[in-house]
Amino acid sequence: MAIDTSVRPQTDTGRRTADFQSTTLDAKVPAGPIEDRWDTHRFNMKLVNPANKRKYTIIMVGSGLAGGSAAASLAELGYNVKCFCYQDSPRRAHSIAAQGGINAAKNYRNDGDSIYRLFYDTVKGGDFRSREANVYRLSQISVNIIDQCVAQGVPFAREYGGMLDNRSFGGAQVSRTFYARGQTGQQLLLGAYQALERQIGLGTVKMYPRTEMLDLVVVDGKAQGIVTRDMVTGKVESHAGDAVVLATGGYGNVFYLSTNAKGCNVTASWRAHRRGALFANPCYTQIHPTCIPVSGEHQSKLTLMSESLRNDGRIWVPVRKGDTRSPDQIPEGERDYYLERKYPSFGNLVPRDVASRNAKDVCDDGRGVGPGGLGVYLDFGDAIKRLGAKVVRDRYGNLFDMYERITGENPYEVPMRIYPAIHYTMGGLWVDYNLQSTIPGLYVIGEANFSDHGANRLGASALMQGLADGYFVLPYTIGDYLATLGPTKVTTAHSAFAEVEAAVNERTRQLLSINGQRTVDSFHRELGHIMWDYCGMARNDAGLKQALNRIPELRAEFWENVKVPGDGAELNQSLEKAGRVADFLELGELMCLDALHRTESCGGHFREESQTPEGEALRDDEHFAYVAAWQWNGVDRPPTLHREPLNFEYVHLTQRSYK
């Protein structure tokens, strides 16, 4: 694939819209009927001779659902695996926090589910911005994931007869979601973690916890290794391998406040992007409607509550602006149940993006409740009257407890306050059907790739995708690459490693030597505000341009005025954060640029200029039915846009409607 490296002169529009002589990306999707493609492809791929597998070293960065499952599976096949994570144990990756469940087309309920239906729902739910062949494969594999996890001892919820239980999730019309209480992510991750620990014990995986990847090493156009920093001793080290896999999760923390863990970052992906991997659809972010609102400037992260709460809770705000009465003093006639009013058939159960945007609208209108007017009520008063407190407690007791623990308010007596929060990033490094990025030998799996969710991810499909990639896709496709190439001769003695190490050391030295007046967190917070205000739930031309002016200024200030105490040769949490925020300051700009160029609304990306007369998102398939994959050309130089056209042969393009 030819990549255009030409840089256009920096005229104002050229710099902003960055629509250059872009190339068309080849996703290497196999031909034939969609049901047969993965099978045919598996047969056509080369195999590595079992006796030779141990001659190959695979570098796995990340040990969440995607990385943990992939590292274990590759080691079982006989490869040498080196696995890295920034936490003190692979069991703590942020996959652990997923609550709701995991989808699979088992059709155990006999309610009409099928591989095709899961495929159809996912393509449509993604607002027609994903690749059909990948989504079909994902749906096919979904059933194997459940088998694998059950065999590992994942304690999924069961019915009295001993069979697996299912529930309907995120507005799906069939019950295809498997769950383990409110801790599905935890249990799936522990399954993968245990499989991984088994391999570590057998010596086939070498695990490097508290070790952060700070750069990628590319030799003769191929990914051949990484440079890491030991977060305890500060030692910067090189690791060489035959292929590198990034399974480093999402970048929602660019907004500072999100439901992600504090350590979630874009560094591994961003460093790979800077070394040539294209970054796809960076502006597609998902905002979850039922999170606990911000309580003050000290807020460090946001907590999500399962959206099942919307099944019985009613969402409202006062009719009158600036109404500061306590909720029980506001009579029925002075409450606006705005979702029920605007969407009579779906009511409080409209999809995530619609619910989130409407909450923002009423708050922007001055009718929000709680601190700063950034909240709406989620009221269980009627549900308690109708069902009794006991039923409500049985259904939502743990969520009510969690809410009370955080806010100090009792939701059985006072309506909950909720507000949307950044939750998931659909964008990520561009990968082809084999999950290979535009750098040969660099694979990207899990939330880190741009993958299968298009412009909007359906509930319970991220866990499915991470495990599909890790257990069942990557182990095949990476074998094809390795078998074609043969074992590498490149070691860390190659000069490329010394060069990258020197660059990493220089960056650390720089961060430590600025010794300015502002902390890393203060920069991160400010970036978060810019992103949330201008590239959050609703975006428009003027706002995005403003953000595109402010981010480079903030980035310049960061490199002149940040204060990072301590030194590099020790555990230094400020230094870790500084490196991550420096990368977010570059990513944020790309996100805004991507959002600016996509003048349509789709999924999680709502452009105010592109809406129906009723104020709903309006897609522009004629101009935007493509994946936007951006090429890095240097800081302060416009990136080049490459396109992967999306063809919908099976699921026909339709506009979503929830009226």
Place this chain on the structure above:
Amino acid sequence: MNLTLHVWRQKNAATKGAFVKYDARDISPDMSFLEMLDVINEELILQGQQPVAFDHDCREGICGTCGLMINGIAHGPERATTTCQLHMRHFKDGDTIYIEPWRAQAFPVIKDLVVDRSAFDRIIQAGGFVSVSTGSAPEANAMPVPKVSADQAMDAAACIGCGACVAACPNASAMLFTGAKIAHLGRLPQGQPERYERVVNMVEVMDKEGFGGCTNIGECSSACPKEISMDVIAWMNRDLLRATVAKGKQGSK
């Protein structure tokens, strides 16, 4: 509110540590305990001092990364609550708070409040899994699992591996942690083939890592943010006994 903190500071594993006093001013009752430490750290950084190092990640009580001794209690005074989910409204204006790392021989201090819990991973490596390689699994519903067993397995599997049980135990025993994994897998049909081998191997590593024995004090379970019951320790001991008896019989043949 205003508080007086005594925070354990220790440069690294090789250096001796000590408490250092800090004043925490204008703390909002809505802050979490870790957000209160964030405030202290921002001030320290601006004064050119090193911030207090502490472990944390999800800040929602599920990853098991955080963990502090707060006035001598693992994860502080609230029941079933991790440090990251503890809020300042449970303290009073003028309170004095002592903050220390987990204390256990098997959890050496790395820096300030950060300890090394990798011994837990090594216990899991010894047998805390079902040996089923990817691809070899049978159809998920081929083997029914009674709902009660699945629920009890889940109760034990809820462990977040934070180490509060070890920190709270006067013997620094890891039996609640180890027992939880043994009971989780032992309650399920999938865990049966390796059941007795698992308990022997895991307990052996647990002892080798330097964790103490269990004398039925129960501090582990009351400190546990997931309220794992002491039953898992009884379960583990029973399995261990059966395993040794079976082994003894084999040996005498």
